[in-house]
Amino acid sequence: MPEIITTKIAPDRLQYHLNNTFGDMVKFVADIGKGVLALGGEMHADCEEMLLQADSKQENLWGANIYPYKEGDERVEYVSLINIRPHQDNREMYIQDPHIRLQIKAIADKLLLSPDDQMA
Numbered sequence: 001m002p003e004i005i006t007t008k009i010a011p012d013r014l015q016y017h018l019n020n021t022f023g024d025m026v027k028f029v030a031d032i033g034k035g036v037l038a039l040g041g042e043m044h045a046d047c048e049e050m051l052l053q054a055d056s057k058q059e060n061l062w063g064a065n066i067y068p069y070k071e072g073d074e075r076v077e078y079v080s081l082i083n084i085r086p087h088q089d090n091r092e093m094y095i096q097d098p099h100i101r102l103q104i105k106a107i108a109d110k111l112l113l114s115p116d117d118q119m120a
Contacts, residue, residue: 033060
């Protein structure tokens with residue numbers, strides 16, 4: 001079950017999501033307007049729906065995956081079906097705009113684990 005993250009998540013909470021989904025990766029949807037994200041679940045659409053119910057705007061929601069045990073550019077993967085938005089000039093699952101990718105990375109580093117944090 002996804003949850004909305006507004007403050008830095010504890011490593012054990014992130015581990016909980018790892019254990020209950022894919023093992024080495026957790027899906028999330030970042031709201032680049034509010035600087036928050038929804039984390040967990042089997043599909044990005046679940047996180048997206050949770051944020052929409054919390055008054056996020058669709059155009060600000062972007063799907064990605066975090067691999068907490070990886071380093072550098074391999075930690076965040078900017079791919080999701082919800083990212084296909086021709087009306088926002090994103091015609092692929094991959095987020096094409098580097099500015100949006102930087103915003104998502106900043107939110108992930110702030111609320112999830114930054115590269116300096118240690119997983120249990």
